[in-house]
Amino acid sequence: MTDAPTRLRALRQILREDNVDGFILPRGDEHLGEYVAPCAERLAWLTDFTGSAGMATVLMDRAAVFSDGRYTTQMEHQVDGLCWERLHLRETPPAQWLAQHAAGARIGYDPRLLSENALLPFIQAGLTLVALVRNPVDAIWTDRPEPPRTPCLEQPLEYSGIDSLTKRQTLAAQLRKSGEACVVLSDPASIAWLLNIRGNDVPYTPLSLCFAIVNADASVSLFIDPVKLTPRTREWLGEDVRVFTPDDLPAQLAAQAGQRVQIDPAANSVWFIQTLEQAGATVIRATDPCLLPKAIKNQVEQQGARHAHEQDAIAICRFLHWLDTEGVGTGELEAAQRLDAFRKGSQDYREESFPAISGSGPNGAIIHYRVTAETDRILRHNEVYLIDSGGQYPYGTTDITRTVWTGPEQPDDDVCDAFTRVLRGHIALARAHFPHGTTGHALDALARQALWEGGLDYDHGTGHGIGSYLSVHEGPCNISTNYRPVPLEAGMIISNEPGYYRPGAFGIRLENLLLVQPAITPAVTTGATRRFLAFEVLTLAPFDRRLIAVDMLNTTEIAWLDAYHARVFEQVAPHLDKVGQTWLQAACAPLSAR
Incomplete structure (x- = not known):
């Protein structure tokens, strides 16, 4: 360069x-x-x-x-x-x-x-x-790398839950109802979900780069480098999926002359719209029809997410134990590598779902800090360390952030104040019950209220959607100050990650993943008829009790945290050795035991 x-x-x-x-x-x-x-x-x-x-x-x-x-x-x-x-x-x-x-x-x-x-x-x-x-x-760019050509692989029904033909038939019925001949898809994640395929063309997300035209008869034209398709994958795709090279796209788009073609103006490049309109097609602008059904996980995908988080929790708790006993004196880069090594202890672990954010002291205040050999900082005693990471498993995708104190001295009151305000916001969102039809924008203030009371805030969203062995950042739902007109639906997985960042000093973020579920608590008002939703917490790892100002929590918040920690210990402890179990028992002890 x-x-x-x-x-x-x-x-x-x-x-x-x-x-x-x-x-x-x-x-x-x-x-x-x-x-x-x-x-x-x-x-x-x-x-x-x-x-x-x-x-x-x-x-x-x-x-x-x-x-x-x-x-x-x-x-x-x-x-x-x-x-x-x-x-x-x-x-x-x-x-x-x-x-x-x-x-x-x-x-x-x-x-x-x-x-x-x-x-x-x-x-x-x-x-x-x-x-x-x-x-x-x-x-x-004279030394530009070659395009990736990794194998495209099938995603079996034991993980996907619904076969591709059923998905395609549902989509095709929607096209026929709206009078469109086809829909153009550019998002490899949508195509991966629709065809039940995965790949390794890009880092952190198991995608095979390709384009597709899905027709109203449920057939598909798939534009992909043929070298990526093994005989087994071609058989998996079936006869109704016709394979073309990406160079065939202009001709196939031109063949839509006179047809009504659906395309998402946010998820496809404007080149597709320009090419279709020049060919004489009528472009119907609409949201990618795969986005919402992909976001609403079926029962198989939901169970896969639970399994992925159980596997991930074992690695996270082993890492937090290591960090607490041996982490000081190592670098941020080594700490991230240690966590990845713990995850590799599961035979199902594939790769990170994004580059781990491993920031100690002032580096933790850089919201999306990426440690390099040049910026690597040694973890020191008595400072805040933030680790945000995730894993890809064939049955689910994880994303978790924990903020810890490196001890042995007690943290300053202002650090505990900020941490506890973030924790209170996290708990408020996790406990939320809300009517069906609520958007994430309406919930965002729950995670910020305790921070706002102290004159604090954070400059990022509170929650993003998570894929099923797909993208760690998935639409169309979110929890943010930015409004999106997409209500949360049962089956969606979304993150809960309020934070606070003091430049030059420290960063705090606490993140769990939440599965939207029908609320099972009785209505508080007799005769209430609206359906309500709530969150099932998927992530299993303790919050650092050393950073919690208990006197800032109310009894409901303490009860939630104690119940959560009891669940973490119950599900994770059997997978740890005796020393790890002893550590986890202390980390998950009720706050009243301080």
């Missing part, structure tokens, strides 16, 4: 050749995914920023990198401030920045990397946009 000024000069030369004055580069690939193959890490190659959300804008005399609150500190460390402005996505949106600095300029973009929805703010800003035939970064 060359230095930042050299890369920018080379890019600007390509932009001149393509007769544009600037360029918009999102973080993402042709599938608009969160985690991408090395060949699609264009933003990281150009800017050195490795966060999973961001964008760059390049003009001839200035350039900027944008990301959200999770990554603002990381940008300061990674991105050359002499070449790039480093800006917050919400405080200074890229379209606003371009409108201010590039009025009247021709701004290029790669139509395969931006959705129609993502492009809309730039159109609304009055910018002159030019769809480029070639990606200018690809033109100068």
Whole structure:
């Protein structure tokens, strides 16, 4: 990799050749995914920023990198401030920045990397946009890695719960009802769910990169590198799934001339819409029809999630025991590697579900901190350590965060105050009962209320959906200050992760995964008819009692925490050795035993 000024000069030369004055580069690939193959890490190659959300804008005399609150500190460390402005996505949106600095300029973009929805703010800003035939970064990235070609594998019914034909028939019936000939899918996670397949093309998420056209007769045109398909997988897919190469996409889209074609303007690149409309198809914009049924786990998937969390809990508790007895003096990187090694103790463990966030002291205040050999910090006595990690198992995906005190001295009161406020918010959300039809936005304040009472808050969402041996960050539901019109449904799995971050000092986040279930408690009002939902806690690991200011908790909160810890001990202790059991018993002791 060359230095930042050299890369920018080379890019600007390509932009001149393509007769544009600037360029918009999102973080993402042709599938608009969160985690991408090395060949699609264009933003990281150009800017050195490795966060999973961001964008760059390049003009001839200035350039900027944008990301959200999770990554603002990381940008300061990674991105050359002499070449790039480093800006917050919400405080200074890229379209606003371009409108201010590039009025009247021709701004290029790669139509395969931006959705129609993502492009809309730039159109609304009055910018002159030019769809480029070639990606200018690809033109100068001389040592760009080859696309992945890992095997595409079947996801058996013992894990998926519903066969692909049934899923396709349900989707096809919806298409026929709305009068559409087909739907185009670009999200490999949707295709993986629909066809019951998995892969290893991108890190942390078991996906096989591909596109699909699902027809109203339940047949599918699958666009995938044929080398990925073994004879067994071809047989698994069945005769109704016809295989094409990705290069066949333009011709197959052109064949939809005169047809009504459904496409999600947020989940597909604008190239698909442009190509279909140029071919004479009528584009029907609608949400990816796989998103909601994929998010609502069936009974087999729910049981798989419970099993995955039981397996994960054994590794987490062994890690927390190690951390408590031997962790001080090791580095953040080694600690993350130790946790991964504990997970590998399960023969079903496949890989991490995202890069572990292992941050001690001030590094814990970097919300999505990623430890490297250069930033690795030694864990010291008497400080806060945050570990956020997850695992992929063939029957489920996990994500957990614990914040611990390294002792041996007692933590300061202000640390315990912040930790306990985060814990109170976590408990409030976990205990919530809410009517059917409630969105996550309506629940978000429950997790923040105790922090707000102390004048504190956090700059990230409270909860995101979780896939079933798929993406650790899955839509369409969330719990956030940002409104999404998707109500929580029984069967959805969502995270509960309030936090607090004091720059230069420490970070606190406490995360469990929750399974939405019908509420089983009786209605408090006689004659109540509305259906209510509640949460089943899937994650099993103790919260650090040393950081809890017990006098800040009410009796209901204490009862919840004691019951949770009793459950953790009951389910995990039998899988630990005697020393580990003794440690876990102390870690899960009732708060009244302090």
